[in-house]
Amino acid sequence: MSSSLLFNVTTIAYFAAMVTFLLYLVSKSDKIALGATVICWVGFLANTAAIGMRWQEAYAMGFEQAPLSNLYESVVFFAWSILLIYLLFDLKYKQRAIGAFVMPFAFFGMIWAQWDLDATIQPLVPALQSNWLTYHVITCFLGYAAFAVACGVSIMYLIKVGKEEKSADESPIGGILGMFPSVKVLDDLNYKAIMVGFPMLSLGIITGAAWANYAWGTYWSWDPKETWSLIVWFIYAAFLHARFTRGWVGRRAAWLSILGFAATIFCYLGVNLVLSGLHSYGGA
Amino acid sequence: MSKQTSFVDRLWDFFCSVKLTIVILILLATTSIIGTVIQQNLSQQEYMQKLGMSEKTYNLFHSLQFFDMYHSYWFLALMGLFAVNLICCSIKRFPRVWKIVREPVLVADDGMYRTFSNRAEVVTTGSLESVRDKVSKLLTDKFTAPVVTEQDGHFHLFAQKAPYARFGVYVTHLSILIIFVGAMIGNIWGYKAFVNIVEGTFVDAVWGRNGQTPIPLGYEIYCENFEVTFYEGGGRPKDYTSELVVKENGKEVLRKTIEVNDPLQYKGLTFYQASYGQSGTPTYRFRVQERASGETVEVVGQQGKHLAIPGGASLIPLGYASNHMDFGPAAQVSIDAGDHAHGNPFVVLQKFPEFDDRRGGDYIVSLLEAEQGYYTGLSVTKDPGVWVVWIGCFLLVAGSMIAFFMSHRRIWVVIQPLEEGVGVKCGAIAHRNQPAFTLFFDELKKDLNDTLVEK
Ligand code: HEM
Numbered sequence: 248m249s250s251s252l253l254f255n256v257t258t259i260a261y262f263a264a265m266v267t268f269l270l271y272l273v274s275k276s277d278k279i280a281l282g283a284t285v286i287c288w289v290g291f292l293a294n295t296a297a298i299g300m301r302w303q304e305a306y307a308m309g310f311e312q313a314p315l316s317n318l319y320e321s322v323v324f325f326a327w328s329i330l331l332i333y334l335l336f337d338l339k340y341k342q343r344a345i346g347a348f349v350m351p352f353a354f355f356g357m358i359w360a361q362w363d364l365d366a367t368i369q370p371l372v373p374a375l376q377s378n379w380l381t382y383h384v385i386t387c388f389l390g391y392a393a394f395a396v397a398c399g400v401s402i403m404y405l406i407k408v409g410k411e412e413k414s415a416d417e418s419p420i421g422g423i424l425g426m427f428p429s430v431k432v433l434d435d436l437n438y439k440a441i442m443v444g445f446p447m448l449s450l451g452i453i454t455g456a457a458w459a460n461y462a463w464g465t466y467w468s469w470d471p472k473e474t475w476s477l478i479v480w481f482i483y484a485a486f487l488h489a490r491f492t493r494g495w496v497g498r499r500a501a502w503l504s505i506l507g508f509a510a511t512i513f514c515y516l517g518v519n520l521v522l523s524g525l526h527s528y529g530g531a
Numbered sequence: 532m533s534k535q536t537s538f539v540d541r542l543w544d545f546f547c548s549v550k551l552t553i554v555i556l557i558l559l560a561t562t563s564i565i566g567t568v569i570q571q572n573l574s575q576q577e578y579m580q581k582l583g584m585s586e587k588t589y590n591l592f593h594s595l596q597f598f599d600m601y602h603s604y605w606f607l608a609l610m611g612l613f614a615v616n617l618i619c620c621s622i623k624r625f626p627r628v629w630k631i632v633r634e635p636v637l638v639a640d641d642g643m644y645r646t647f648s649n650r651a652e653v654v655t656t657g658s659l660e661s662v663r664d665k666v667s668k669l670l671t672d673k674f675t676a677p678v679v680t681e682q683d684g685h686f687h688l689f690a691q692k693a694p695y696a697r698f699g700v701y702v703t704h705l706s707i708l709i710i711f712v713g714a715m716i717g718n719i720w721g722y723k724a725f726v727n728i729v730e731g732t733f734v735d736a737v738w739g740r741n742g743q744t745p746i747p748l749g750y751e752i753y754c755e756n757f758e759v760t761f762y763e764g765g766g767r768p769k770d771y772t773s774e775l776v777v778k779e780n781g782k783e784v785l786r787k788t789i790e791v792n793d794p795l796q797y798k799g800l801t802f803y804q805a806s807y808g809q810s811g812t813p814t815y816r817f818r819v820q821e822r823a824s825g826e827t828v829e830v831v832g833q834q835g836k837h838l839a840i841p842g843g844a845s846l847i848p849l850g851y852a853s854n855h856m857d858f859g860p861a862a863q864v865s866i867d868a869g870d871h872a873h874g875n876p877f878v879v880l881q882k883f884p885e886f887d888d889r890r891g892g893d894y895i896v897s898l899l900e901a902e903q904g905y906y907t908g909l910s911v912t913k914d915p916g917v918w919v920v921w922i923g924c925f926l927l928v929a930g931s932m933i934a935f936f937m938s939h940r941r942i943w944v945v946i947q948p949l950e951e952g953v954g955v956k957c958g959a960i961a962h963r964n965q966p967a968f969t970l971f972f973d974e975l976k977k978d979l980n981d982t983l984v985e986k
Contacts, residue, residue, distance in 0.1 A: 376792055445935075446932055449928055457921070457924075461792065461794070462803070463803055464723070464794070464803050464910055464911075465723070466917065466920060469566060469571070469601040471566075471567035474566060474567050474601075477563060478564065481559050481560035482556075482557075488549055492549040518567070522568065
């Protein structure tokens, strides 16, 4: 067995879980929801094993490095983090419908990595050979993953609250939306996920700074990646303060959470794919 | 009230407002984008030629300080406002929180009981004292030991958990100020510099970022050896290391082999492996055979030097290539037959020592060894504020964990005689995570009923 086979299993499982969660919303059968959750666990275990094997494969090639060294490896680790945070939230709050809105992030991540990204194991350049890389990437990605969960929950909130306001009478909404957690629970979960993500992102920024200081002697140099992670941090700090002290809940909180996640994705991917393009347009 | 104080009041309220905090956070987030889109700190020529900026745009951006925006006056002012906001808010609110924690309200009045969202009322029988003891024991078992106050013939119980959770916010906010202070210390008393050391030589000063003025060290740093290794196939460098020795008054005090991610620290300065390059001229070792006499010698010398070979002639190394046409290391040489004129240059290959035989010259030259000298490029920093920054970072994480995940929970109970029996009234609040606390309180309510009400 090789890691690439296990990554295929992971991708298929995440796809199956996503579809099964949608089936659950339509069928309203708790058995199907349980099935979807079991598939999530299977995918998560396969994902874990695949990352572990890739680690060994790199060692066998003589590269002593954690499997977090290129875009492919980071995307599959991102999918893994999303599952970890999602499953923890599932264990604690048991709101199964959320799976339908969180699993797509993990699935699309995996399918993108599998189809489009270079999966060859490459050695790290000296600047990246450090344990700080591992701490930094893990903390950042756990933060990003919590923000992904918050974003999924916020989308559900906006869909549900829109419908609720249209149906003027007070009767509870039926159909698929009836399977969503109540708007109050969705709003609370949004906040809880951000409360998990924010300290993780803070740790991610700090470990990044510690590493930069150790490797190059400056803990902060305002490079685009650093700056964007700070922008994300500012947005979620604004979210928390608006909530704590000004009572920003519900719709506004949901939009802010979605904006925060958009900035997160830009920080993760856009800085490398878009800004580096901008920077190179005049170059030779 | 005079006009002046009301202005001061308004200014104070402005700086204390959380609305201001949110506006500043959003402004910092949006303006920070500018510096990630416009490359920072290039020269005017680079902006206009490489990035194709018109002169008008350049002048506009220049006057807005967009080319070094994170150090611009307006960005620093925004940061300053951020700090002032934080300080004012803390000054305004901290005393109240301190009071809540240090001087808790032990006796809740009816008005307070009405505002609690978690409430329970039970009517029971027995003496006031026995009810007090039962409730006290229940609280001690399920929550924490209460403080009992007797007032006007009523017993008042107060119990609280994790009051320090209130300080999490202040620790977090203070930590941000500490990080600012650390950054300022670094900016004022620290510097960044660089220095190149040729293998086998030393320096006793480094160069500031402007590259003009040397900064004396007060000691000497030798680079005894520099090595670079590459991954097989392709030229990705795997590792480069410099063996550095610090000498003070001619005495060795420290020796360390540094590499990327593993710097040398001495007397508040840190020396990082940053770059490397080839330096000076290589040293060669040749074997030369005079074809006529068969006499063979080995000569060693540097590029450009005349190396004496048999027959009164000399060999002159002219140049070195680490990989000549994929045949490996090679030297270009010429021979001065004794008439002080350079002969035609020719190339000899280290990997093929017999190759030169085929040239058919008077001498057969073999390159045995060539050693290219390197210099090591070090970046040097002094940052006395960095520890302050790390303390701030630690407090930031610890403080926000406390602020988010710890909750100050308080329970008040009053036990009073009624016309018939004894009345027990209970109210409780948590400053965070109310839903979880409500679950806990509903349990407590059940236990209270079970303890006090006879079935
Ligand atoms: C890691 C970052 C931060 C965390 C975790 C954090 C946390 C909090 C929390 C939990 C509160 C609510 C206090 C309450 O409800 O009792 C609060 C309030 C506040 N925060 Fe922050 N904060 C952070 C950063 C900042 C920053 C950067 C500012 C910048 C000026 C700031 C300014 C304020 C102000 C003015 C208040 C209102 C004052 C108060 O309620 O005591 N905070 N913060």
